[in-house]
Amino acid sequence: MKSLKFIIVLLHACCIHGNIEERLEKLETDMVNLKEHVHHQDVLINHLNNVILSQNEQNGGNGTTRGRRSFLQSSMAAFTVLMDHVILAQPANTPLVFNRVITNLGIAYNSHTGKFTAPQDGVYLFSYSMHVNRIGQSFLQLVRNGVQIVGSVTESTNDYGDTQGGSTAVIDLFAGDQVWVEVFYDENDRLEGKYGGTSFTGALLA
Template identity: 30%
Template sequence: MSNEREKVAFSALTNYGAAYGPFDMDKTLVYKKVITNIGNGYDPSTGIFTAPVAGIYHFTFLYHAGGERASKLILKRNGEEITMTGDNKSQYEKSNNGGNAVCLQMKKMDRVCVVLAANCHVWGSEHTSFSGFLVCEE
């Protein structure tokens, strides 16, 4: 390991321009509009972040959605559910907003993504985002 600290950070937006979902099964959310991708860990064609180095990472995911359907996003590491955010449908709410954040100890090549749960939706706009950065290397 060199004395120079590795720099890893990404931030991306869904950027579909309309409602995204619902689908009959869980679906990895692909954030197509990349704002930052230092270290090239985020892949905008798959929606998956792959840790280029081992360390502690901080991840944040936020969404906006219409209230007429349920919304649920799940953050997964290597296929395992870590945390989630969501809201039930409501006849009284016109929109829902939510998010969550977590610090994770990651091994090199561990993979993190956000999954849209089956039968749920989000607005595929710039209000729905996924970001992460390396806090410290191990």
């Protein structure tokens, strides 16, 4: 009888532990989604603030460097980011996070999620490159709001091999659209980021 009670208590504890783990996972997912939503709003607010500042300074007619800089920030979005580490077995259809920011004019690229959010309607240029070494391969694609725009495949067939690949696209975006790079096939994938060869760049053209 005591053994039976112990088993019942143990099963009950396991169920509680399982429920707690599920809740924690849900909270982590909600937190990531919330951070992404906040960043999205920050990009749009930053753009509107820069537009207002630029207009005020232009109306003042001071022609200062600060005024020109504010106008540039309000009328453009441009970024270049790198990956500074090796990635193995990146899950398919999840954004690659390029964590080393070189340029992020307009703060439209999110280094926590790997996504670029368009601050305004316009035509944008995007380009990514990937460095694969040793025995490995990489299947990457540039996506807009989850839909593939362009893709590329790079493969290294020996331990001393180094290959470089990538793709470029010009895309018409609306404010709030998101663009990122992701793996679309994840068998034996390997990305080398230590030498600056794996990067992501984007800019507003018009």
